Amino acid sequence: MSLIQIIIFSSGIMLALGIVFGIGLGYFAKVFKVQENPLIDEILEILPGANCGACGFSGCRSLAEGITSGKASIDTCRVGGEETVKNLAKLLGVSTDNISYEKYIAIPLCKGGKSLAMKNATVKGVKTCKIANNLKLNEKICTYGCLGYGDCVLVCPFNAIKMNDEGLPEIDPSLCTGCGLCVKECPREVIEIFPYKEKVLAICKNSEKGSAVRNACRVGCITCYVCEKKCPKNAIKMVNNLPVIDIEKCDLCGICINVCPTKTLSLIKALSAKENGKK
Amino acid sequence: MRNLINIFKNGIIKENPVLIIMIGLCSVLAVSTSVVNALGMTLAFSFVLIGSELTISIIRKFVPKTIRIPIFIVVIGSFTTIMSLFLQAYLPDLNKSLGIFVPLVVVNCIIIGRVEAFSYRRGVIESLFDALGMSVGYGIVIVSIGFIRELLGNGTILGYQVFGPNYNPALFFILPPGAFIAIGIEIAILNRFLSKPKKVKEDGQDK
Amino acid sequence: MSELQSLMNIFISAAFAQNFVFIRYIALCSFVGMTTSMENAIGMGGAVTFVTVMASILSYVVYQFILVPLHLEYLQAIVFILTIAVFVQLVEIYLKKAVPSLYKAMGIYLPLIATNCMILAVALLNVTENYNLLEATVFSFGASIGYVLALVVLAGIRERLRYVKIPSILKGYPIIFFIAAFIAVAFMGLQGIAR
Amino acid sequence: MKNSKEIVRLGLILGLICLIAGFALSATYSITKDKITEQQRKALVQAQKEIFPDATEFKKIEIAETKVGSATLKELYECLSENENILGYIATASTPGYGGNIIFVLGVNSDFSVKGVKVTEQTETPGLGANIAKSQFLEQFNGKTLNDEFVVKKDVKPVTSATISSRSITNGIKEILNFTSKNVKEASK
Numbered sequence: 001m002s003l004i005q006i007i008i009f010s011s012g013i014m015l016a017l018g019i020v021f022g023i024g025l026g027y028f029a030k031v032f033k034v035q036e037n038p039l040i041d042e043i044l045e046i047l048p049g050a051n052c053g054a055c056g057f058s059g060c061r062s063l064a065e066g067i068t069s070g071k072a073s074i075d076t077c078r079v080g081g082e083e084t085v086k087n088l089a090k091l092l093g094v095s096t097d098n099i100s101y102e103k104y105i106a107i108p109l110c111k112g113g114k115s116l117a118m119k120n121a122t123v124k125g126v127k128t129c130k131i132a133n134n135l136k137l138n139e140k141i142c143t144y145g146c147l148g149y150g151d152c153v154l155v156c157p158f159n160a161i162k163m164n165d166e167g168l169p170e171i172d173p174s175l176c177t178g179c180g181l182c183v184k185e186c187p188r189e190v191i192e193i194f195p196y197k198e199k200v201l202a203i204c205k206n207s208e209k210g211s212a213v214r215n216a217c218r219v220g221c222i223t224c225y226v227c228e229k230k231c232p233k234n235a236i237k238m239v240n241n242l243p244v245i246d247i248e249k250c251d252l253c254g255i256c257i258n259v260c261p262t263k264t265l266s267l268i269k270a271l272s273a274k275e276n277g278k279k
Numbered sequence: 280m281r282n283l284i285n286i287f288k289n290g291i292i293k294e295n296p297v298l299i300i301m302i303g304l305c306s307v308l309a310v311s312t313s314v315v316n317a318l319g320m321t322l323a324f325s326f327v328l329i330g331s332e333l334t335i336s337i338i339r340k341f342v343p344k345t346i347r348i349p350i351f352i353v354v355i356g357s358f359t360t361i362m363s364l365f366l367q368a369y370l371p372d373l374n375k376s377l378g379i380f381v382p383l384v385v386v387n388c389i390i391i392g393r394v395e396a397f398s399y400r401r402g403v404i405e406s407l408f409d410a411l412g413m414s415v416g417y418g419i420v421i422v423s424i425g426f427i428r429e430l431l432g433n434g435t436i437l438g439y440q441v442f443g444p445n446y447n448p449a450l451f452f453i454l455p456p457g458a459f460i461a462i463g464i465e466i467a468i469l470n471r472f473l474s475k476p477k478k479v480k481e482d483g484q485d486k
Numbered sequence: 487m488s489e490l491q492s493l494m495n496i497f498i499s500a501a502f503a504q505n506f507v508f509i510r511y512i513a514l515c516s517f518v519g520m521t522t523s524m525e526n527a528i529g530m531g532g533a534v535t536f537v538t539v540m541a542s543i544l545s546y547v548v549y550q551f552i553l554v555p556l557h558l559e560y561l562q563a564i565v566f567i568l569t570i571a572v573f574v575q576l577v578e579i580y581l582k583k584a585v586p587s588l589y590k591a592m593g594i595y596l597p598l599i600a601t602n603c604m605i606l607a608v609a610l611l612n613v614t615e616n617y618n619l620l621e622a623t624v625f626s627f628g629a630s631i632g633y634v635l636a637l638v639v640l641a642g643i644r645e646r647l648r649y650v651k652i653p654s655i656l657k658g659y660p661i662i663f664f665i666a667a668f669i670a671v672a673f674m675g676l677q678g679i680a681r
Numbered sequence: 682m683k684n685s686k687e688i689v690r691l692g693l694i695l696g697l698i699c700l701i702a703g704f705a706l707s708a709t710y711s712i713t714k715d716k717i718t719e720q721q722r723k724a725l726v727q728a729q730k731e732i733f734p735d736a737t738e739f740k741k742i743e744i745a746e747t748k749v750g751s752a753t754l755k756e757l758y759e760c761l762s763e764n765e766n767i768l769g770y771i772a773t774a775s776t777p778g779y780g781g782n783i784i785f786v787l788g789v790n791s792d793f794s795v796k797g798v799k800v801t802e803q804t805e806t807p808g809l810g811a812n813i814a815k816s817q818f819l820e821q822f823n824g825k826t827l828n829d830e831f832v833v834k835k836d837v838k839p840v841t842s843a844t845i846s847s848r849s850i851t852n853g854i855k856e857i858l859n860f861t862s863k864n865v866k867e868a869s870k
Binding site for chain 3: 006009013014017021024025028029031032033056058059060061128151154155184185
């Protein structure tokens, strides 16, 4: 195999492979184009794209999706470092002083504290939410609400969550960055991420009806439809026995909050530490 | 000029590829059985990293979005193969001790990470400094682990007996588990002295 | 009988005796990054298994029918990684459009795999051990089972890490490496079983 | 159709870059090609020289790579002294060891006794199994013939705490010795 032959064959093979793959990729990209939120591609543009999974997301694309849907803060990606965070901040139009951005915070959707939710057992075993949930060790009758063993407190990297004496997590809005670790951690998904804007929320996850809720918790939503009927803007719809408030329509008039027999609905702004958990 | 020095320093401490960003671990643990291997690997790695970052930042104008990964891989792959050919020809025993990790440099997450994050978007000089910074950062880690493992596991440094002939070496450090422990200690030390606020988030994750 | 026995031998040595993560140190980047939660680990494991087996068949075909007849074996590293990267990108594009549900479950891990060291390592080892097609497939399957095993074991432990008091200096990654070290000792015990 | 032009453009760009890469690679390959083959042979030639110092020529016997029991014979050479008489044979073979394959060179005298053994490549556990490559362990095989048992702890002293490695190299030598003597007997008949 003389040298010339080697050179010709190698370059020939590489050229052939290159062209075949190039055209293949181009064709596939065109034929299988998928319409997606353009913001994801813009963010992906800025992320290093190393897909190394160091941020816990499974690659830059899912991190980009996480950032667009607000699940991940813009400095989750460490590979890109400062530069990526600055560009992301420029793109999303947020200030970069303490990398605060369109603020999201986590809100625990349960008011059934010790004094409000009825108990029918006392648990002696390991006191962690995951274990209690898996082994069905329920002290409270309500099996949707917060177990109160503080898994979320443990996992929060910013120490934003404290358990109040009612046995419910209180999240300090100034510390919480909405990173979502507590959401993943809570076995009953009691905690959810919301933009930190004026908003009315149903602080209950119990999707059962009337009496079942009534004898489980004094502040649970008994699906009485009063809020849906009374809302002047009819911004409230009952979805599997829990009211969902449409942000655009709702003008925070507060009628639903007062009219709700079990005081389940609350105004989110007011929902700083003290409001949560007390009747 | 200030900015270039920053980029260079950045690669060593603030964004040290192996200890902070936690990528490119495969070669670090596998090859650091001795300082000589570690140095050999660092040289091979730096040649490929510097070569790829420079080439990519030169041709970054012509690289279309859809096929940028294959193009990066071809560039990095060719530098790796050139390096491995030279290694086989002129340094056969180093090539034998590095073994399969010579061709594996092409998938080393650091190179592809830095090429995408940095040189695909920045100028040539900046890419050069970033590559140098990253290589030095990578080299410091792998050589230090190699030093610990060779000293404890083999009783020698660069092949010279240190503890006298009848030192019976703690073989543990040459074997795979020793590597994990060594890098664990190294990160712990870094945590201890360089614990920046950003670290809190990372530690918190597994508190 | 001895044919099947040698295949079993290859499988066991790839999955346990010469485990790719704990003994050969391959694919540690995703190993550390992706074991934060169990479903990440399983999703990643499934995707890696699929891609490794397909890629090893693909690279075997490319090697035997293009590189060997033309005596261009030295090109194997770059040709393999190119085919793997393009294959992964094609699968990702195809899955995103045709099977969105599967894409949601497995596809998000695909971009991670193009830069995963294990796929290329398996393809290269198929060549150095000059396995035939069947042996290569069994070897790649064994290797990915070993990888999934490693991911799942560490993910399981890492999830329970929350409820344990860890000295502050070891928090974060050092403790994970120590745990990996202990598991590696266990895997080293398995080294003698397959020959 | 605009995007078919786009697709072709992508193909050409990737093709062009691969072409340049291919060209660069083949250039380096052609420079280093003979150096590499020479390096690979150097290890083998050096081992052969050590086993048969007075042999001047090593004629390769055309024999396919055959599986002998658990070991595999890779190459077989005839060692000839100046006046062309056969001093013995050199076989390169590999046997699966504890950590991976052990590649070794076995020198066989014309009377089919072991002239010498050299381990050229092994991935045994460093410090333990790796000692099988050392001469104190390998020299004990010199002079052994087919009617020796080749059993560890009986007529072969194993390397401490590396019985699996010692046993695999011992029966590798036994099988290759057995195979070379049988094979050469047929050839010389």
